[in-house]
């Protein structure tokens with residue numbers, strides 16, 4: 001497989017993590033309430049820049065034998081560091097028309113932008129023509145509310161405006177194929193959507209179970225391994241930081257208690273691994289399959 005994709009099995013289900021690309025965000029957006037020195041030391045230990053955090057976009061392809069499901073679609077080609085998802089799918093033998101279900105953990109542009117194509121004269125069109133697009137109803141309601149308010153996010157104001165307008169455009173283009181869910185539900189056999197609010201009001205985690213093996217997809221409930229080591233460190237992209245923290249803790253406890261494989265969309269590629277409790281609090285990220 002070429003760099004940017006990694007295939008593994010959860011029970012009977014073939015899983016492939018596919019990189020759509022990445023973004024470099026200011027560290028202050030990713031860790032707005034972290035102490036400056038403590039953050040610098042933590043990034044230093046990881047060999048990372050103090051100023052910018054490389055945040056990969058990692059989508060998950062599931063092939064159950066009957067169903068082809070894509071979890072999140074990446075940002076798409078609106079940035080010069082993203083837009084690889086269709087090529088990655090093609091190399092994996094998947095054509096856009098083969099995808100039966102696209103599930104969005106939430107409606108931020110880096111998760112839904114790759115599901116629409118703007119090069120058509122008709123305007124934005126769904127990239128996966130035969131798919132149903134599954135998302136939480138609370139997510140749809142939030143972004144389509146005239147009161148949709150991003151003031152609580154601790155990122156730059158231009159980024160907030162871009163998120164609002166791109167999300168609106170994409171959801172509008174997908175509206176005829178959207179399937180909105182309002183509770184924990186099995187999307188296809190073995191794959192459950194779990195309400196995991198905080199990052200956004202309708203944020204979902206995903207739990208894949210097959211033959212006694214489990215993979216918990218955190219979506220953006222944690223966007224960097226340091227959010228596990230320091231669960232009190234907020235993510236500036238969270239709309240409701242307190243609720244996001246409660247959700248993050250609950251998902252981590254579930255993952256540790258059940259020895260689950262874990263995936264997180266923005267963690268260093270291939271974005272899969274395990275978690276373990278740390279002495280003194282928080283969790284350790286152990287990458288790899």
Ligand SMILES: [Zn+2]
Pocket residue numbers: 108110111220265266
């Ligand atoms: Zn994201």
